[in-house]
Amino acid sequence: MKILLMGNPNVGKSVVFSRLTGVHVIASNYPGTTVTYTKGAMKVGDEMDEVIDVPGTYSLEPTCEAEHVALDMLQQGDVIINVMDATNLERNLNLTLQLLEMGVPMLVALNIWDDAQHRGIHIDLKRLEELLGVPVLPTVATTGQGIKELVVNIPNARAPKLPPHSADERWATIGSIIGQVQQVTHRHHTLSERFGDASVRPVTGALIAIAVLVGMFFFIRFIGESLITYILDPLFNILWSPVVLKISDLLGGSGFFHSVLIGNFTGGEVNYVEAFGLLTTGLYVPFAMVLPYITSFYFVLGILEDTGYLPRLAVLMDTILHRLGLHGYAIIPTLLGFGCNVPAVMATRILESKRERFIAATLISIAVPCAALQAMIFGLVGDYGIQYVAIIYGTLFIVWIVLGFIMNRVAKGYSPELLIEIPSYRLPPWRVMLHKLWIRHYGFLKEAIPIVLGAVLVINILYILGVFEAIANFTAPIVTGLLGLPKEAVMALAIGFLRKDVAMGMLAPLSLTAEQLVVGSVVLAMFFPCIATFVILIRELGIITMLKSLGIMIVTALVVGGLLNLIL
Amino acid sequence: MSPGKLVSLRQMQPGQRGRVVEIHGGHGMIARLGALGIRPGCRITKINSMLMRGPVTIQVGHTQLALGYGMASKILLELI
Numbered sequence: 001m002k003i004l005l006m007g008n009p010n011v012g013k014s015v016v017f018s019r020l021t022g023v024h025v026i027a028s029n030y031p032g033t034t035v036t037y038t039k040g041a042m043k044v045g046d047e048m049d050e051v052i053d054v055p056g057t058y059s060l061e062p063t064c065e066a067e068h069v070a071l072d073m074l075q076q077g078d079v080i081i082n083v084m085d086a087t088n089l090e091r092n093l094n095l096t097l098q099l100l101e102m103g104v105p106m107l108v109a110l111n112i113w114d115d116a117q118h119r120g121i122h123i124d125l126k127r128l129e130e131l132l133g134v135p136v137l138p139t140v141a142t143t144g145q146g147i148k149e150l151v152v153n154i155p156n157a158r159a160p161k162l163p164p165h166s167a168d169e170r171w172a173t174i175g176s177i178i179g180q181v182q183q184v185t186h187r188h189h190t191l192s193e194r195f196g197d198a199s200v201r202p203v204t205g206a207l208i209a210i211a212v213l214v215g216m217f218f219f220i221r222f223i224g225e226s227l228i229t230y231i232l233d234p235l236f237n238i239l240w241s242p243v244v245l246k247i248s249d250l251l252g253g254s255g256f257f258h259s260v261l262i263g264n265f266t267g268g269e270v271n272y273v274e275a276f277g278l279l280t281t282g283l284y285v286p287f288a289m290v291l292p293y294i295t296s297f298y299f300v301l302g303i304l305e306d307t308g309y310l311p312r313l314a315v316l317m318d319t320i321l322h323r324l325g326l327h328g329y330a331i332i333p334t335l336l337g338f339g340c341n342v343p344a345v346m347a348t349r350i351l352e353s354k355r356e357r358f359i360a361a362t363l364i365s366i367a368v369p370c371a372a373l374q375a376m377i378f379g380l381v382g383d384y385g386i387q388y389v390a391i392i393y394g395t396l397f398i399v400w401i402v403l404g405f406i407m408n409r410v411a412k413g414y415s416p417e418l419l420i421e422i423p424s425y426r427l428p429p430w431r432v433m434l435h436k437l438w439i440r441h442y443g444f445l446k447e448a449i450p451i452v453l454g455a456v457l458v459i460n461i462l463y464i465l466g467v468f469e470a471i472a473n474f475t476a477p478i479v480t481g482l483l484g485l486p487k488e489a490v491m492a493l494a495i496g497f498l499r500k501d502v503a504m505g506m507l508a509p510l511s512l513t514a515e516q517l518v519v520g521s522v523v524l525a526m527f528f529p530c531i532a533t534f535v536i537l538i539r540e541l542g543i544i545t546m547l548k549s550l551g552i553m554i555v556t557a558l559v560v561g562g563l564l565n566l567i568l
Numbered sequence: 569m570s571p572g573k574l575v576s577l578r579q580m581q582p583g584q585r586g587r588v589v590e591i592h593g594g595h596g597m598i599a600r601l602g603a604l605g606i607r608p609g610c611r612i613t614k615i616n617s618m619l620m621r622g623p624v625t626i627q628v629g630h631t632q633l634a635l636g637y638g639m640a641s642k643i644l645l646e647l648i
Contacts, residue, residue, distance in 0.1 A: 058603035061603070063596075091605040171609075200618075315634045318623045328634075416636075417638050419601070420633065420635075421633055
C-alpha cells in the first residue's frame with residue numbers, strides 16, 4: 001500500500017514524514033522546501049507500507065515543477081494523509097476538498113495544532129470529521145504529539161467521494177464548514193508579529209536584511225575559524241602528524257606509494273595543504289578545512305530557514321531580482337547555493353517558468369561559490385589579507401548582477417510575478433534543526449569524501465604519468481597569457497570539475513601572488529560546475545539548455561579572469 | 569456601492585481593509601490567486617508595500633501573502 005503525505009506548502013509534511021518513517025528529509029519554515037518526493041516505509045498493522053513525502057501544492061492545477069511532481073504522485077496513492085495547517089484552516093480546506101473529489105481514501109493530520117491554540121483558534125474536531133467524512137487527528141509534528149494516534153487511524157481512512165465542484169461552489173462549502181467548526185478569540189499582536197511586519201517594510205526591512213546577512217557572514221566565519229583553530233588543527237597536528245610521519249618512515253620516505261599516500265614534504269614537518277597525499281591533503285582538506293565551514297554555514301542557514309525569515313528576504317529582494325529576470329523567491333535557491341550548488345539547482349523548481357530556472361541555475365553555478373570552495377578561499381586567500389577575499393566576493397557579486405541583467409534582456413520567455421505565502425515567525429524547533437544539520441553533514445561526508453580522495457589519487461597518478469606537463473604546455477597560452485597564472489594552474493582548473501576545494505588546494509603549492517590567487521579563485525568559481533552540479537544541471541535544465549548555460553560560464557570566466565588579471 | 573469607489577490593492581494604504589470585488593487577470597492568475605484564498609468576496613488587509621514597484625504584503629484570513637506590483641494593480645477592492 002502506498003501512503004501519500006499531501007497538503008499545502010509549509011504545513012509540516014516533511015516533519016510528519018520523518019516522524020512516521022525515520023527517513024531523514026530536510027524540513028524548513030518556508031513554502032517549497034520539498035521539491036521532489038522521498039520514499040520511506042512504516043509499519044501499519046502487520047504490513048510494511050510505503051510512505052511518500054510529496055511536495056506541497058496549493059491546488060490540483062500545478063503552477064511550478066514542484067507542484068507537477070505532487071500531482072504525478074497523486075495517481076499512485078492508495079491512502080492520502082492530508083496534512084493541514086490548523087492556523088490556516090480555510091485555505092487548507094480548498095486543497096482538501098479537491099483531494100476528496102479525487103476519491104482516494106484520506107485522513108487528516110491537523111498539524112501546527114499547538115500554534116492554533118496559542119493564537120486563539122478553536123476548531124471543533126468532531127464536527128470537522130463529520131463534515132469531511134474522514135478522520136481528523138490533531139498533531140504537532142515538531143514535538144511528535146498526536147503522531148501515534150495518526151498512525152493508529154490510518155486503516156480508518158475514508159473516501160466519501162465528493163462530486164466535482166466548481167471553484168465558487170467549493171469556496172461556498174468552505175465558508176459553511178469554517179462557520180460551523182472554527183471560532184477565533186481576539187487577541188493582541190505579539191512581538192513576533194510586530195517584528196514580522198517590520199521586516200517587510202521598505203526601510204526597516206532593508207536595515208534588518210543587511211544586519212542579518214552581514215551578521216550571518218561574520219558568524220559563519222567566526223564559528224568556522226574557531227572550529228579550525230581550536231579543534232581540527234590541533235587534532236591533525238598533535239594526533240595525526242606522528243602517525244603520518246611513522247607511515248612515511250615505514251614507506252622509506254619516497255617512492256610511488258609514498259607519493260600517493262603521504263605526498264611530498266620537506267624539512268620533517270607535515271604541510272597538510274601542499275603535500276597532496278591521500279592521508280595528508282586528502283583528509284585535511286575535507287575534514288579540517290571544509291567540514292568546519294559546512295558545520296557553521298548550515299547551522300546559521302538552519303536558523304534562517306526555520307525562523308521563517310527567508311520569504312521576507314524574498315519580498316525585499318524582489319525588485320532587484322526582477323532586474324535579473326527573476327523574482328524575489330529566487331533568493332532562496334541562491335542562498336542554498338552558498339552551501340552546495342546541487343540542492344540549490346534542485347530548489348529552482350519552486351520558480352514557475354523555464355526561463356527563470358535557466359537564469360537562476362546559471363547564476364548560481366557561476367557566481368555562488370559553495371561552502372567547500374569558500375572554506376578554501378578563506379583558508380588560502382585569507383592569509384594574504386581580508387581585502388583579497390573581499391575582491392573575490394565583490395567580483396562574483398558584480399558578475400551576478402551584470403550577467404543576470406544581460407540574461408534578462410536576452411533570454412526568451414517570461415518571468416512571472418512574485419506570489420508567495422509568508423509564514424509566521426517562530427522559534428526554530430531545535431530537534432528539527434539539529435536533525436537537518438546532521439542530514440547535511442552526512443550528505444557532505446557521503447558525497448564529498450570519496451570524490452576528494454578520488455581526486456587526490458587521480459592527481460597523483462596523472463602527475464606521475466607526466467600527463468600534467470603535456471596538458472599544461474598545451475593550454476599555456478590561455479592560462480598564462482590571458483589569466484596571468486603559471487601554466488601548472490590549468491590542472492587545478494581541470495580538477496575543479498571533480499571538486500573545487502581540492503582544486504583550490506592545488507593552487508597552494510604553486511607559490512602564487514595574492515593577485516594570482518584572486519584570479520585563480522574567481523576563475524575556478526565561475527569556469528565550470530563541479531561534476532555533481534553538472535549532472536544536476538543536465539537533469540533539471542535538459543542537455544541543450546545546460547550547454548547554453550555552460551557556454552555562458554566558460555566565456556564569462558575567461559572574460560572576467562582576463563579583466564582581473566589586467567586590473568590587479 | 570458604486571463601481572467608482574473601487575481601489576486596487578496597490579492604491580490601498582497600509583492598514584486599510586477591503587473586500588475584493590474584481591480580479592482582472594487571465595485564467596492562470598485567477599486560479600493561482602484563488603488557490604491562495606484571494607477571490608472575489610474575500611477580505612484583505614494591506615500590510616505594506618515595497619518601494620520602486622516592489623511587492624505588496626497582505627493579510628488574508630490567517631495567512632500573510634506577498635504579491636507582485638502588477639498583480640496587486642489588477643485586484644480591485646471596496647474599502648470596508
